[in-house]
Amino acid sequence: MSIASRDNLPFLLIFVAGVAAPFLFPDYSSEVAVLWLMILFASTWDILGGQMGYNSLGNIVFFGAGMYICAVVQIGLYYDVGMYTSGARTTHIVFTHSQYFTGFAVGTVAAAIGAAAIAIVAGWIVFGLRGPYFAIGTLGLAVAAGELVASWTWVGAASGISMPVFPGPPDTQKIFFYFLLFGIAFVLLIFLRWLYSTNFGLALNAIRDDEEKAEAMGIHTRRYKRLAWAISAFYLGISGAIFGNMTGFIEPRDIAFPVATFNLFMVVMVLLGGKGTLWGPVIGAVIFHTVKEITWTYFLGWQFIALGALIVITIVYFQQGVAGWIMEKFPERFKSRSAVAGEQERPLRGRLTPHPEGAE
C-alpha cells in the first residue's frame, strides 16, 4: 500500500491541517487544541460505545484520574504534595526547566498506566452490567470519583491544585501543548485503524452484535471488554495529563470530572458523527466543537440550554449520525471500499436498531 493510497488520504489531510492550523490561525490555536482533545474523547468513547456496543457514561473518570495522577507525580517528585496543595495559594513555588519537563514526562506516563489500571479494576465491577445498567453504573462511577476527589484534602479537595507553571513564554506554551494534543490524537487514529482491522476489533464487534454467541464461540468476553476499556483509559489518561498542564489549574468538579459537560460531549459527538466508524467520531467532534464555540460566543448565558437542546435533537431526530447518513445515501461507494480493504461487510442498520438483550 503506497503512502498516497486512498485509505491513507484522510490521514495525510489531517496531518497537513493539524500542522498548519496553529500557524494559519495563531489566534485560535487553543480552540483548535481543544478540538484535538474532543477528537480524542470521541474516538476513545467509540471503542466501547460504537465498536463494542457498551455505552459508557463514565469515561471521564480516566481523564480526571490522568490529570490528578500527573499532577501528584509532577509535584511529588520535588515537593510534599500535601504541603504544596495547602500552601499553593500563599507561597509561590517555581519549577526549574528540567524539573518541569522531567515531572511532566514521568507524570504523563504514570497517568496513562494509572488510568489503564483503574479501567481494569473498575471493569471487574461494571462489566457484568448490561445495557442501560452499564450506562448508569459508569455514570455513578464518574460522579463518585468527582465527589471523592472533592473531599480529599491531600489533593486540594474542592479548591483544586495550581499546576507548576510552564517555564517559557506563553506562545511557546500554546504551541507545545497544541502539538502534544495533536500528536496524541493523530497517533490514536492510526492506532485505532490498525486495531479495528485485527482480530481484536472483530472480537469487539462480535460482543456488540451478540455477546452470548461471542462467548459461546470461545471469546473471553470479559477479558476483551476490560482490555478495550483499558485502551480508552490509556489515551484518556494521557490527554488528561496534558490538558491539566495546559489549563494550569485543576479542580475536581468542573475540570477533571465534568460529568455534565466533557463526559456527555463524548457521547453526543459520536452519535452526531455516526457510531461504529473510524471517521464518524472525528466528523462529529469537528461539527460539535464548531457549533459549541459559536453558541458559546453568541449565546453567552444560554449556552448550556442550547447544548442540552442540541443533545436532545441529535439523539431523537438524527441518531444515525453524519457517517451513517452518508453510508445510507451512497451505499455503493462503501461496498466497493470495504471489498478493497478485504473487510467483511457489516449490516449498517444492525447497530442502530434496538438490541433485544438491551431490554434487561
Next chain:
Amino acid sequence: METILNNITILTAAPVLNFGLLIDGILIGSIFALAAYGLALVWGVMNVKNLAQGDFIMLGGYITWTLGQHGISPLFGVPTAFVFLWGFGWIVYRLVISKVITRDLFTSLLATFGVAIVIQQSLNLAFGPDTQSAQSGLPTWQLAGGLISISSTRVLGFGLAIILALGVVAFMKNSRMGQAIRATAQDPRAARVLGIDTEKVYSFTFCLNAAICGAAGALVALVWNVQPFYGTTYSIRLFVIVTAAGFGNLPGVIAAGFAMGVVEQFGGFLLGAEFQQALIVLLLLAVLAYRQLQYLRVRQAVQ
C-alpha cells in the same frame, strides 16, 4: 475516621438520637418513595428510564418556592406543581419521549439526560444558583428534652406524601385508565389488540409521573431545600431505589424508598454532610454489584 468513631459514640451514648434520625429518615423517605414510584411506573410501562426525574422534582420545588415568594402559602404548591408538571410532562412527552419509546434504552437515557440539562440550566438562569427553601411557618415540636426536634412541616409532608401515594395506588387499581396502564405494562401488543389506545396510555403515564414528581418537589421545597443542580442527585437516588427493588415490584420500591431515607440520614450523620452525595453514588454501585452477583449465580445454575 476519627469523626466517624466520635459520631458512633454519640449515637450509642444517646440512643434517643437514633430515634430522631430514624423518624427524619422515614419522613424524607416518603418523598423518595413517591418519586421512585413514578420512575418505576414509567420504566415498567414504557421501558423508558427517565434521567430527568430529579429535575422534574426541582421544577416542582421552584414552583412552590415562587408561590411562597408571592405571599401564597407554599402548601398550595403541592396541587399547583401537580397540575403544572402534568402539562410540562405532556410537552416533554410530545417532543421527546414519544420519539424514543420504540428505540433502545440508551437512547431514552441520553435523551432524558439532555432534557435534564435543559431544565437545570433554565432553572439556573431563572432563579440563580442559590439554595432556596419555602417557609411554611409551622412550628417545630421538641421531644425527649430537646434532643429530638420534629418539624411539623416534615410531618405534614409525610402525611401529604402518604395521601398522594394512596391516591395513585387506588387510581392504578380501580380506575379504567389504571387498568389500561397495567395491561399495557404487561403486554402492549395484546393491549392494542383488545382496543386500548396504548399511545394515550403512554402519554397519560408520563404526564402522571411528571405530576407526581412535581408534587414530590413541592414537598421537597417545604421540608428541605431546592437548588437547580440538586436534580441529578435525586435522579441517582431514585435509580438506586428502583434498581434495588426491581422495577416490577411496586411495594418493594416504596419500602426501598423509606430505607433510602433512613440510610441517608444515618450516613449523613456518621460521615458528615459533605460525603452525602458520594455515599448515594457508592450505594448505587453497591446495589449494581449485588445485582450482578445475583446474575452470576443464575448463570452458574444454568451451567
